Amino acid sequence: MNNLKKHMRWFAGPMAAVMFVTTSGIGAAQAGIVTTDEAAQQQVLAADRAELITALDRQDVRDQLVALGVAPDEAVARINAMSNVELAQVMDQVNGMPAGEGAIGFVIGIALIVLVVFLVTDAFEVTDVY
Amino acid sequence: MNPGFSRGCRRGLRWAAPVLLLWLAACAGTPQTDRLLDPVTAPPELPVRVELDDVPFIAQEDLWCGPAAMAMAMTWSGLPMSQEQMAAQVYTEGREGTLTNDMIAGARRNGRLAVPVDTLENLLTELAAGHPVIVFQNLALDFYPQWHYAVAYGYDLEAGTILLHSGTQERHETKLGTFEYTWRRGDDWALLVLPPDMLPATASAVEVAAAAAGIERAGRTDDAATAYRTLLTRWPDNGTAWLGLGNIAYGEGDLAAAADNYRSATQADPAMGAAWNNLAVVLAEQGDMAGAREAAEAALATDDSHDAAYRETLADIAAAGG
Numbered sequence: 001m002n003n004l005k006k007h008m009r010w011f012a013g014p015m016a017a018v019m020f021v022t023t024s025g026i027g028a029a030q031a032g033i034v035t036t037d038e039a040a041q042q043q044v045l046a047a048d049r050a051e052l053i054t055a056l057d058r059q060d061v062r063d064q065l066v067a068l069g070v071a072p073d074e075a076v077a078r079i080n081a082m083s084n085v086e087l088a089q090v091m092d093q094v095n096g097m098p099a100g101e102g103a104i105g106f107v108i109g110i111a112l113i114v115l116v117v118f119l120v121t122d123a124f125e126v127t128d129v130y
Numbered sequence: 131m132n133p134g135f136s137r138g139c140r141r142g143l144r145w146a147a148p149v150l151l152l153w154l155a156a157c158a159g160t161p162q163t164d165r166l167l168d169p170v171t172a173p174p175e176l177p178v179r180v181e182l183d184d185v186p187f188i189a190q191e192d193l194w195c196g197p198a199a200m201a202m203a204m205t206w207s208g209l210p211m212s213q214e215q216m217a218a219q220v221y222t223e224g225r226e227g228t229l230t231n232d233m234i235a236g237a238r239r240n241g242r243l244a245v246p247v248d249t250l251e252n253l254l255t256e257l258a259a260g261h262p263v264i265v266f267q268n269l270a271l272d273f274y275p276q277w278h279y280a281v282a283y284g285y286d287l288e289a290g291t292i293l294l295h296s297g298t299q300e301r302h303e304t305k306l307g308t309f310e311y312t313w314r315r316g317d318d319w320a321l322l323v324l325p326p327d328m329l330p331a332t333a334s335a336v337e338v339a340a341a342a343a344g345i346e347r348a349g350r351t352d353d354a355a356t357a358y359r360t361l362l363t364r365w366p367d368n369g370t371a372w373l374g375l376g377n378i379a380y381g382e383g384d385l386a387a388a389a390d391n392y393r394s395a396t397q398a399d400p401a402m403g404a405a406w407n408n409l410a411v412v413l414a415e416q417g418d419m420a421g422a423r424e425a426a427e428a429a430l431a432t433d434d435s436h437d438a439a440y441r442e443t444l445a446d447i448a449a450a451g452g
Contacts, residue, residue: 032411032443034404034436036343036374040336068224078219081235081348090231118270125308128269129276 037083061087064094139195139227139278139297158314160307162250167290167306173251177258181284181293185262187300188213195297196228197221199264199279200236202295203323206262207242227277230266230319234344237323241353243341245333247320250310252332254285256322259331263322265294268315275315282320326357329364339370351378369399376408388412396428403432407440414447422447 058079065075079087121127165171186205190198190213197217204211220228220236237244247253247263256263263282270276284293285306292309296302313320322330326345329338338361346354355378358371365371376391389412395405406429414422426447429440 032439032446033377033380033408034439035347036370036377037347038436039373039402039404040340040343040370065222068222070222070224074218077239078232078235081238081344082231083344083347086231086234090229093229093231121271125305126311127271128267128304128308128312 057091058087061091061094068094139190139193160310163290163306163310166250166254167287172287173255176254176287178287179285180257182257182260182262185281185283185295187295189298193226194221195279196233199281200233200323202281203262203264204237204240204242207323207325209240209242211240228279233264233321235348237321238344238348239350241326241345241350243322243324243326243328243338243357244344245322245324245330245337245341247322247332248318253282253320255332256330257282257285261322261324261331263320265313266316266319267312269312272315277316326353327360329360335361335365335368339368339374343370343374346374346378351381354378367398369395369402369405372398373402373405373408376405380408380412385412385416389416401432403429403434403436403440406432407436407443410443410447414450419447419451
């Protein structure tokens with residue numbers, strides 16, 4: 001079972017290449033060749049999830065980036081420049097982002113308190129807001 | 131927790147958020163700064179004062195601290211870019227910010243070495259070597275973050291300060307301790323962006339090779355080849371660099387050069403199965419089936435995580451009569 005998983009992981013590269021062909025070409029694996037990226041990654045600490053990144057995951061991230069306003073070709077170019085480890089991180093970031101920045105409509109009193117607070121923390125050189 | 135993106139970019143006053151637990155994140159101390167500013171523990175070879183005067187300043191437009199920082203780094207590295215051009219490559223409209231990995235990808239797509247820097251000492255050492263560094267900060271607090279990218283271009287150990295091109299401020303001088311707080315809340319993310327014929331002052335061979343492989347992955351093979359060759363001037367026995375040169379040659383159809391480079395890789399790192407495997411593939415294409423089989427078996431003998439691929443290579447060779 002492990003072997004099968006590894007086998008499929010190896011094919012993620014070429015499959016991604018097939019699915020994401022653009023006019024500029026994709027720098028992905030050629031038949032039989034182990035890419036430098038993959039060889040180098042063995043020596044760099046790799047997250048567990050990186051082993052499970054599939055072509056569908058890459059398509060997923062592309063769709064999410066497009067939904068966030070990135071042009072499709074541009075989204076593909078960005079993803080193709082990332083290793084599996086980096087892609088796994090982007091998947092987390094795009095999925096689990098904080099809902100929004102400070103909501104509008106807070107009462108002025110609280111806003112003034114926040115202002116004073118940051119002036120104080122800046123004065124103590126713990127923050128660098130102003 | 132660093133969300134990996136920058137949003138807000140010092141937009142000034144941000145309303146609301148709970149104001150209790152204010153000091154929670156504040157009082158953890160600044161160990162890196164303390165060590166660097168103490169003459170007893172400071173690294174002796176680090177100059178007291180550095181101010182790089184060749185790092186262009188680009189005042190950011192609203193929300194574009196990431197693109198502006200990248201534009202400054204890229205321009206310094208020899209490739210003049212505007213923040214508009216970089217925004218197209220790294221900014222994400224829907225998040226009003228820039229993902230840290232998109233910054234890395236953006237550098238690679240332009241043929242630049244993108245090397246992470248994660249200690250304050252290394253950051254200052256890179257500055258001392260003449261290299262500006264993009265830094266990622268949370269300027270506010272953990273529960274109420276204000277994410278921001280800036281470009282470090284100098285420091286002063288006597289005054290205990292660091293110099294940043296930040297937002298619309300060309301010369302933002304901040305206490306090193308304060309910087310350490312804001313940087314730590316960004317999970318100590320910083321990025322060195324170098325032209326491919328330059329090497330970092332602090333990174334290891336593994337890190338530089340990974341950065342070069344990133345350029346290759348992004349399709350900038352000429353720049354990647356330059357990076358690998360530059361790497362080999364400092365680390366002549368780096369197998370990954372030879373493998374990279376081999377893969378690039380193979381991609382260009384130069385089998386002879388590919389075979390040479392793969393052989394060099396196997397000599398530099400006999401345990402790198404990928405080098406043996408790729409050598410086997412090329413030898414087979416050249417018609418040297420005996421040599422191909424030998425190399426393919428050597429790949430399997432290394433017993434690394436790509437065994438399935440090596441078995442397939444061996445099977446292909448056997449099928450072709452090797």
